[in-house]
Amino acid sequence: MVGRAILFAPPCRLTGTLVDVNEQQLARVVVVGAGHVGSTFAYALLLSGLAAEIVLVDVDRQRAEGEAMDLAHAVPFAPATRIWAGKYGDCAGAAVTVIAAGPGQRPGDTRLDLARRNATIVGDIALRVARENPAAIIVVATNPVDVLTHAAWRVSGLPRERVFGSGTILDTARFRALLAEHLGVDARSVHAFIVGEHGDSEVPVWSLANVAGMGLSAFGELVGAAVDEAVRDELFRRTRDAAYAIIERKGATFFAVAAGLVRIVEAILRDQKTVLSVSSVVDGPYGLRDVALSLPTVIGRGGVERVLELPLAASELEGLRRSASVLRVALDGLDRTSGQ
Numbered sequence: 102m103v104g105r106a107i108l109f110a111p112p113c114r115l116t117g118t119l120v121d122v123n124e125q126q127l128a129r130v131v132v133v134g135a136g137h138v139g140s141t142f143a144y145a146l147l148l149s150g151l152a153a154e155i156v157l158v159d160v161d162r163q164r165a166e167g168e169a170m171d172l173a174h175a176v177p178f179a180p181a182t183r184i185w186a187g188k189y190g191d192c193a194g195a196a197v198t199v200i201a202a203g204p205g206q207r208p209g210d211t212r213l214d215l216a217r218r219n220a221t222i223v224g225d226i227a228l229r230v231a232r233e234n235p236a237a238i239i240v241v242a243t244n245p246v247d248v249l250t251h252a253a254w255r256v257s258g259l260p261r262e263r264v265f266g267s268g269t270i271l272d273t274a275r276f277r278a279l280l281a282e283h284l285g286v287d288a289r290s291v292h293a294f295i296v297g298e299h300g301d302s303e304v305p306v307w308s309l310a311n312v313a314g315m316g317l318s319a320f321g322e323l324v325g326a327a328v329d330e331a332v333r334d335e336l337f338r339r340t341r342d343a344a345y346a347i348i349e350r351k352g353a354t355f356f357a358v359a360a361g362l363v364r365i366v367e368a369i370l371r372d373q374k375t376v377l378s379v380s381s382v383v384d385g386p387y388g389l390r391d392v393a394l395s396l397p398t399v400i401g402r403g404g405v406e407r408v409l410e411l412p413l414a415a416s417e418l419e420g421l422r423r424s425a426s427v428l429r430v431a432l433d434g435l436d437r438t439s440g441q
């Protein structure tokens with residue numbers, strides 16, 4: 102009876118909510134690139150129960166099939182989800198497509214080498230996804246994520262709201278985790294952002310970081326854990342260089358970025374209007390244009406719904422502009438070498 106009432110209820114606010122839930126129950130998420138990042142994301146997504154269908158696409162078909170089989174065997178212990186190794190045609194009707202295809206940096210590679218190699222891969226994938234699904238929302242995780250987000254947006258022809266990158270969602274998580282450890286509080290109670298490039302020129306926004314609305318110096322004093330200049334330098338250095346430290350020990354990073362990707366997908370599927378530091382092609386904040394970088398961004402059903410222009414301290418604004426220049430130089434380098 103309850104089910105019928107839901108199906109045949111007349112339009113009203115409550116019905117709207119139920120329709121949204123039904124849509125979410127039908128949500129398909131496609132992952133292109135079933136390597137460390139893509140398959141770990143698929144696993145975390147499966148356990149979250151957010152998606153009804155998860156499709157893995159990889160140039161290495163065997164890899165995608167193996168991962169899909171392994172994941173499917175976890176379904177008896179997880180929320181009901183259909184998982185298979187698919188093709189680009191499966192992107193039609195997908196609520197979100199995550200691109201995690203392409204290798205990380207190889208020894209001896211310059212950043213430009215990596216950008217060039219992965220721009221071709223990611224551009225081609227974005228084009229194929231957009232052809233199959235003109236309503237696609239594409240989330241790029243492949244590195245260098247800001248440059249590739251720009252490339253994917255440009256090649257796909259999709260609006261900038263619907264092509265964005267995981268950006269500094271990972272760096273922000275690392276920053277909050279390290280601050281939380283230092284201050285002895287839950288990382289979810291630490292509100293702080295890393296903006297700009299996902300990489301060496303990223304910028305910590307110390308001036309707005311807070312716990313319970315208290316600035317970090319004041320909160321640190323309260324709990325007896327100073328957040329002075331030396332502590333800030335050390336915590337930021339460990340945030341920025343975390344990937345190097347992890348890769349040195351285990352060869353790749355994938356758990357935290359996978360969790361961040363699930364958080365992005367959740368904000369989209371549930372239209373949560375969550376503020377996350379993701380990378381999008383900006384058009385105006387701080388006078389910055391035509392470059393993809395991370396700023397706190399409202400994410401909902403439409404993808405990027407609003408990029409927030411924070412009241413940054415002068416040194417932070419200077420850092421953000423420097424980061425944008427680094428990314429502009431990388432984009433120009435890519436254009437020159439690809440003859441565009």
Ligand SMILES: NC(=O)c1ccc[n+]([C@@H]2O[C@H](COP(=O)([O-])OP(=O)(O)OC[C@H]3O[C@@H](n4cnc5c(N)ncnc54)[C@H](O)[C@@H]3O)[C@@H](O)[C@H]2O)c1
Binds near residue numbers: 159204271299
């Ligand atoms: N954005 C972030 O915060 C973040 C964090 C960690 C890693 N990464 C990046 O994610 C990317 C993937 O990392 P990984 O560790 O999973 O690498 P990986 O080598 O384990 O996996 C890459 C996968 O991409 C597939 N692939 C390559 N070309 C393809 C194509 N044209 N179409 C479809 N699939 C293709 C490969 O077959 C492989 O399965 C790298 O660029 C890495 O630097 C990003």
